Amino acid sequence: MGKTITEKIFASHLRDTPSPGNYVLDIDVVMCHEITTPVAIRDLEDRGMDRVFDPAKIKAVIDHVTPSKDSKTATQAKILRDWARRHGIRDFFDIGANGVCHALFPEKGFIRPGYTVIMGDSHTCTHGAFGAFAAGVGTTDLEVGILKGVCSFREPRSMLVEISGELPEGVGAKDVILKLIREITVNGATNMVMEFRGEVVERMSMEARMTLCNMAIEAGGTCGVCLPDRVTAEYLFPFMQDGFASVDEMVEDFRRWHSDPDAEYEKEVRLDVSGLSPQVTWGYKPDEVKDVADMTGTRVDQVYIGSCTNGRIEDLRAAARILAGRRIAPTVRGILAPATPKVYSQALEEGIIRIFMDAGFCVTNPTCGACLGMSNGVLAEGEVCASTTNRNFNGRMGKGGMVHLMSPLTAAATAVAGEIRDPREML
């Protein structure tokens, strides 16, 4: 019987099968940030186990609250910083070089097809865009990952998600994933890897694929995954030149990870995106989604563009298409958080930052910031935010605040209108 990409990755990393259906895998990359790692570090210290399995395979970043906003977050940053220094972790990114983990690490070429990746962060699923198995884990899994370089998983069941058709103008990866979650619900992919396939995915850039995979967890998915192809190879070639003479050679090599034609899937979902309209959430769950037409006119107090979902250069370019030559509504606070320093500099060079500022946006440094309601744009009770992030949970961006998730294009149009608006009217 054929294997899925995930089954192939599991087979090539298998360390132990502690009972049927449970697998302990060797991990290629253990990623750490300052919110979930300090507790792990403290616990390892308390147990007299302050060691790391391989400093070269550990990547660390201070990204959630940076610069630190108070003594508590400063302490978290310090614990991570001191630990990275103490253990000689060279891929450690602090202020000036830091950005949102799931945007920063791929940009550095750390994620490769066939890799196993864990992080104490649920949106680790983003990295599946590179044909890796990347899963969010809790602190204890992270501790064991740091200490032993292994992690346990249950049976890697997969859901085949076939995306076909032609994406209409003004509709992108964010709308596709919101539509999918709307169809399959927040529980639709629980304990499954969502394997994104089909012509639409093949045509997508790495940035768009990351947006797609980023929200797999919002449907309960363990990981999102795309088959590594020419797009992946072109993105990774600068980092993998040592091993390959050409992009063609890489494309050929990556094929070994592709799911076999007779691989078995737990579930199959098909989505034709022709005629899809921009999607917007209305409630407190990521599957509470409507077409933008049904949300038009909803007043917002703040528009937030950024995060590991939509803070990459393509997202900023998209929003800038709408914002160029326009001003945001006087009742709206616009916040842009480019996801990484590289995104920020590129946006500067391309004149995009100017466009945002002229439109009336505040531009923050690269950070998670308001996405999880900890800094840089927390909502007050009763306030409404149009956001390009991935979670609209009650209280997510501030107690009593309401979050509507949408694409960067829709967020930009909403900023200009002061209320939710179809971006296609402004293109």
Add this chain to the structure above:
Amino acid sequence: MKEFGGRIVRLDRSDINTDEIIPAKYLTEISREALKPYLLEDLKLDGFDPASDELKQAGVIVTRANFGCGSSREHAVWVLEVNGINVVVAESFARIFRQNMFNCGMLAVELAAADIDRIFSMKGDLSAAVDVDRGIITVSGADGSLDFSFSLNDFERDLVKAGGWLAYADKKY
């Protein structure tokens, strides 16, 4: 091995997420104990009061489907632990939350929807006792007791007995 069970608090809703169990703003706490006052602070559920005695005295949560969805924060498990809750019984769990429970040597018990319905229909204050080896949870209330069986695989049972994944992995790998 520690004892599993205690008074039951019933949360009649599906998809209770980690932000509801422990809001992100408390993730700056480095000690587990500091999370204690914030259990279920943002839960959206009619009639639920996070300050109620029922919650304070609970040792077991019984709830519906997809409990613990959302973020990977183990804080969602620790906040239960420091409040004396060591068992969650649900129709299903989000993957990371479920794994975090076993990783901490705590019990995530899955029962069929019909069994969960029965527990919700039982009258009065309820309590539960769990026999991990036999895979039986006994729920007692005003109208008597009911036994429900659940399955754990060897690995999960070993984790619970070892007191969690760190102790287990340190010995084995």
